[in-house]
Amino acid sequence: MTTPSRRAAILGSLTMAAAPEPLQADPNRMTLALHQTTSAGAGFRGSLEGWARAGIKFVELSDVLLDEFLKTEKLAAARRILGDLGLTVVQAATGVTGLWEPNPGRSNSMAKFKTRCEVYATLGLKNVYATTLAAQKIQSEDYAAAGEHMQAAGEIARQFKLSLRIEFLRSSTFISTLPTLLEVIRQAGHPNVAPMFDFYHFWSGLSKMEDIELVRPGEIAHVHFQDVPDTPRELLDSTTRAIPGDGVAPLTQILSKLAAKGYAGPLSVELFLPRFQQGDPFEVAREIRQKAEIVMRRAGVM
Secondary structure, eight states, rough: OOOOHHHHHHTTTTTTOOOOOOOOOOTTOOOOEGGGGGGGGGGGHHHHHHOOOOOOOOOEEEEHHHHHHHHTTTTHHHHHHHHHHHHHEEEEEEEOOOOSSSTTHHHHHHHHHHHHHHHHHHOOOOOOEEEOOSOOOOGGGGGGGGGHHHHHHHHHHTTOOOOOEEETTOOSSOOHHHHHHHHHHHHHHOOTTTEEEEEHHHSSSSGGGGGGGGSOOOOOEEEEOBBBOOOOOOOOOTTTTTTTTSSSHHHHHHHHHHHHHHHSSSEEEOOHHHHTTSSSSHHHHHHHHHHHHHHHHHHHHH
């Protein structure tokens, strides 16, 4: 966890920094965004610079890349890069796990989450997310406190004027499906906590198409947009994601259903394969933009 002295130095470095002017998305259309994980090999600055050259305007920050950047730079420098490139940050990863399920390290996870929120709020962000990653053996009674745990995290986010989005992961032993995520978030009932929808975790996991009907109008706060490759599902893991349009998932059908539920926010592409993460960010972004926008136009959401 960031020490108080280092945190103070990071936050203090932003005193004279001007906030970048955010772009305004069309409220009736979805917008393409890129998650920094996709170009992780290029680092914080390199990924953003390459994407901006390819015409990307909306981005999602990686906590890993930001932490690496801050080893040698100030947080104000990160803010200047975003402003100079004309990029709008739609969301940022907290990278904190162990927040929802009962576990002995939860209090430490909450402290890390608070520190991460403080840094992101000082950077000028409005939205952050955490996943449901869990690998422990779960009992049915473990869900009793999940809503309370989400409420506590939502209260921390509220202190920093942040919206907390939660992403279900297909491999989680605790919350791996859309229905379970919706149920627990509704149990929490906190205005600063909202569900995320990830195309890959949805279509390659245990969720069903009809589960989208459970979503209330305007309930989904953010979307990760990927395709599922044409390979046996037994071989799929979190890294085997494809550019939208390169796989076999019914993307246009899912997009139409999300649109019918009132979603009109970013579609953030997050990929893990080495050919993307180690590739030229400009070329990777250009390929993603060309293919993803075809799918978006076909679905009538662009």
